[in-house]
Amino acid sequence: xxxxxxxxxxxxxxxxxxxxxxxxxxxxxxxxxxxxxxxxxxxxxxxxxxxxxxxxxxxxxxxxxxxxxxxxxxxxxxxxxxxxxxxxxxxxxxxxxxxxxxxxxxxxxxxxxxxxxxxxxxxxxxxxxxxxxxxxxxxxxxxxxxxxxxxxxxxxxxxxxxxxxxxxxxxxxxxxxxxxxxxxxx
Numbered sequence: 001x002x003x004x005x006x007x008x009x010x011x012x013x014x015x016x017x018x019x020x021x022x023x024x025x026x027x028x029x030x031x032x033x034x035x036x037x038x039x040x041x042x043x044x045x046x047x048x049x050x051x052x053x054x055x056x057x058x059x060x061x062x063x064x065x066x067x068x069x070x071x072x073x074x075x076x077x078x079x080x081x082x083x084x085x086x087x088x089x090x091x092x093x094x095x096x097x098x099x100x101x102x103x104x105x106x107x108x109x110x111x112x113x114x115x116x117x118x119x120x121x122x123x124x125x126x127x128x129x130x131x132x133x134x135x136x137x138x139x140x141x142x143x144x145x146x147x148x149x150x151x152x153x154x155x156x157x158x159x160x161x162x163x164x165x166x167x168x169x170x171x172x173x174x175x176x177x178x179x180x181x182x183x184x185x186x
Contacts, residue, residue, distance in 0.1 A: 010041070021038060042129075070105070072161040078152065
C-alpha cells in the first residue's frame with residue numbers, strides 16, 4: 001500500500017499564536033487562503049511523499065538512529081514569511097527558531113535515510129510552520145505590510161519532546177494526519 005508520509009514535530013498553539021492566527025484570518029478574509037488547522041500544527045523535518053508501507057520499518061530504524069541521544073529542545077515561532085515571489089505568493093508561514101537545532105535534526109535524519117536507500121532531496125530546508133496556503137490574493141501590498149508588521153514578533157515558545165512519523169490523508173475537508181511512530185527526546 002502507498003502512503004503519503006512525513007516526519008515532523010508537533011507545535012501546540014499558544015494563546016498568542018491562536019489570537020494572532022485569528023487576526024491574520026480576519027486581515028485576509030476576502031482572499032482565498034487555505035488555513036492550517038491550529039490543532040494539527042507541526043514543523044516538517046522531512047517530507048517523504050508517496051511511500052510504500054513496507055518501508056515504514058526502515059523509516060523507523062532511520063528515525064531511531066538519527067535521534068538516538070538527542071535531547072528535547074526549546075523553540076519559538078518568530079516573524080512571518082512568504083514562499084513564492086512577491087507577485088505570486090504561495091505560502092504564509094512563521095519562522096521556527098533556533099534554526100541551527102532544526103538543521104542538526106534535519107541533517108541527521110537525511111543522512112540516516114540516505115544510508116537506507118532513500119533519495120536525496122535537493123529542496124532547501126527552511127524551518128517554518130505553515131499558517132496558510134495562498135490560492136489568490138487581491139492586494140499583495142496588504143500581505144507585504146502584514147509581514148513587516150510581524151517582523152521579530154514572537155507567536156509562541158514551546159518544547160519539542162518527540163519526533164513523529166505521520167501519514168497524511170488528503171480529504172475534501174482538508175488533510176487528516178495519522179501518527180505511525182514517534183521517537184522520544186530526553
